[in-house]
Amino acid sequence: MAGRLAQVLNQWHLRRLRDHWSQVADQTAEADAFALRSIRAEARSLRRQIDRVIHETEHRLSLPAIGTGLPRQPLGTDWAWRADAWRGPLAQPGAVAETERTQISDDLALYHDCPLGEIAVRNLRNQDPAHRAPFGLALDVFGFRGSFLSLAMNLPDGAVQGLKSRHLIRLDAVIVADRPLRGFARLNVKNGPNVAQLVSALPQDGPDQMAEFDLAYGNIDESRIERAWLDLIFNNVAMSRITLRDVVISRRPRAEL
DSSP: OOOHHHHHHHHHHHHHHHHHHHHHHTTTTTTHHHHHHOOOHHHHHHHOOOOOOOHHHHHHHHSTTTTTOOOOOOTTTOOOEEHHHHHSEEEEEOOOOOSEEEEEOOOOEEOOOSSOOOOEEEEEEOOGGGGGGGHHHHEEOOSSSSSOEEEEEEOOHHHHHTTTTTEEEEEEEEEEEEOOOOEEEEEEEEETTEEEEEEEOOOOSSSEEEEEEEEESOOOOOGGGGEEEEEEEEEOOOEEEEEEEEEEEEEEOOOOO
16 A cells, blocks of 8 residues: 555656646746746756666666576477576676586586686676677686687486487577687487487588487487586687687477478
């Protein structure tokens, strides 16, 4: 009740304020110079606060919202997932990858074979609706004497529940780099003592990236599938910045012929 009363009072005050300035606008045509200076000073002071409100609300509304849903998936998609780094702020937003393996979140780790360890990882807020996800992940690479850098995403149990050889696994990503990079996506499916690996090159023409894996070519024992993970691998990354604005993994059954 108190909240509703406060809302009614605020609306009443707002109407009174609009009526007041409407009357002031009508009176300025006949006001003298002294009154005009006073009106101008008061209006400018009020405008500064209104401009602040407009600026902040437009900025906030232009950002991808926290909890933004997954992008539209192909027809027949029965599972889709976005890792924690792209869903929200991480408990530890930044790290220096000094060792061969750096845990970023429960479902994401960074691997490399560079002895220098001059790699910084940062979880950051996305600023553009085109980025799709509310948060992104930036990799700043300085000196690099290794042969590869990779992000390994452990897929949750839902990815392998009911997984069959007739499924297609799809990667959709928004990746921005300050120079052209050669990248690959590798899907790994552990089935019994074996690990099936399917590799797809990432396109180099624009930020929107897509890779698809047909499990029919993986020689997978469906009855022994245990878990799956996906690697994003980049080569020749010295003195570069790679920002992964969004990464979504999904699956769908292949259309029956």
